[in-house]
Each structure stands twice: as structure tokens, then as C-alpha cells.
Amino acid sequence: MSAEQNQGAGIMHDGVFYNAETLHQMHDSMLFIRRFEEKAGQMYGLKKIGGFCHLCNGQEAVCVGLHHASEPTDYMMTSYRDHGHILARGSDPTAVMAELLGRKGGIVKGKGGSMHMFDITKNFAGGNGIVGEQVPIGLGFGFSSWYRNDGRVTICIMGDGGINQGAVYESFNMAALWKLPIVFVVENNQYAMGTSLDRASAETQLFKRGISFKIPGMKIDGMDVLEFERKMRTAMAHARSGEGPILVEAMTYRYRGHSMSDPATYRSRAEVDEWRTGRDPIARIQGQMIEAGIATEEDFKQKDRDIKKEVAAVAKAAEEQPEPDAAELWTDVYSDPIEGAYPYPGKVS
16 A cells, blocks of 8 residues: 555544554554564574563553553563563664573673563663562652652553562552552453462452552553553553552453463463454454555565564574673672762762
């Protein structure tokens, strides 16, 4: 389809108009994340990636919807299932792949690996390996924005297992008490490691978990990028308005196991197929765009071929990089004190 034909084309979704350019951006970003994760899984199988590796195949609409609903100045932090989020945020994919491979050009110099992606240039504060760790960290970022009145919102993402951590509720309480500008997002992919939600949580409606702290909640379809982006904008506006935090439950699903070492035998093939064939976020937006006359099936086939080549080039460039020098172990361990701040032990004036 030509640019002239595309001009003025788009999709009206519950009163919100998405133009063709935005729709293509959303689709291409989700497809890139999908193919990137598949490549990472392949390289892990070839033992080119060591340690833990948690893929987000199936959850791409949450990653992309969060990025499109937020501002570049907003802060974001998540759990160890972080590749999709940092890619959607706009970080260099070669640096992300190099980090998976433990290479010098990795996003954190090859020292973090899969679970600890970090890019402060994109206001992305991790990738955190400890379950629930990112929530009190997000509380700190939210407090900073409240204190400085800088208009930023903190997006703090956790899983349906992480929300059961005690520190999460301490953070909820403080965030509500001080009306901090935070959107807490629970990626409910139905399983905490290998335990289904109904076996681990007495209250399975996770968006209600903030009620005792007077935190409003929303449940959103995390398999429809347009639905998710639109409703996330409402959540972001609430947090930015000074009304305090809000809790969003994103209903989504991971197609792979919890990590690359998990065969996921605790769920049936029929269950996975039901989500993949009936609710896949990439297939859904493709169908919407085809119906609206914005693209054709052949357009998407060609796009897939192009993105696969792009991901292959990213992996090749990352793999060609050297490993970090041993001296890199000693960098980024301590930071010099801020001028004028209180001294810390060892630097007493």
C-alpha cells in the first residue's frame, strides 16, 4: 500500500483513532520483540547464552502498549522478564543481545545478563532479579518525582507471583499515603513459575489488591495492544494528575516456560494453543489492519522476512563482540558522593 493510500487511514478503537503510522509502529515493535526472543531462545539452546533466560513470547502487547501510553521521561522498571520492555522502550537491540551473550558492548557491559537489563538514557531502571525487588525501587523513583514535582510517572511492573511479596504491600501503603505518581502494573500471565494463579492467590482478581490502601484498580486485556494502550493512558493520566497511584492488572500469557530451563509440563498443549491461536496480540493487530485496509497479508509476510533478517544481523553483530576485560568487574560498584550531600563512611570530612 502506498503512502498516499495510507494517508488518513486508521482504526477507530472505542473512540480513539489510531493512524496507520502508529499501527505499523506498534505491529513492527511487537513482531521484532517476538523474533528477538525466538532468536534468544535459539542461542540459549546452542549454549551461547548462559545463566537464566526468561522470554516474553506472547506478552508483547503489554510491552509495546506501555511504551506508547507513556512519555519518554517517565520511569520504568520491571522483573527479570525484561527483554521486551527494554526493546519497546527503544534501547539498542544489538546492545541488548550483546548483554545476553555477556559481551563488552552489552547494555550493562556484559555484567547483568538476561535478568538485569538497564538503560538510564531511556529512563529504564531494570530488569531486577529478586522477585518483587523492583516495587520498593519504583516507590523511590515515584517519591523522587513527587518531591521534585517533575511531572514524571513511574511505571512499576511485576508478575502475578511477585505481587504476593510482602514488600509490595509496604510499597502500596507508602505510595497511597503520599499520593505518589506510580502506575503499578501486574503482568498476569496465569503462572508464577509453575504454580497457577488460583493455587497461589486467595484473591485472584489482582487489580483489587490495592483496595485496602485506597488504590484504584483496572483490569485490561493484555493481548490486545490497542485496548491495552488506550486504557493505560487513563491509568497514566490518573497518576500524573496528583491523585496518587493506580494498580493495573494486564491479562496476558507466556507461550514459553517460566525460563528456558522450564518445560512447562504443568499446563496442557490445548491451553497454550487456545491462547496462541485465539488471542495472539500480533495476529490480532494484523487482522484489524487488514480489515481496515491499511495492510495486506503479503505486507505482513514481507515484514516478517525483513525483521527476521534484522534480528539475525543483530545477533551476528553481538556475537562478534569481545568479552569484557576482567577489570570491568571493578567498575560501577560505588559512586562518588554528590557534592554537598552528607559524607558516607570512608569519606568523612
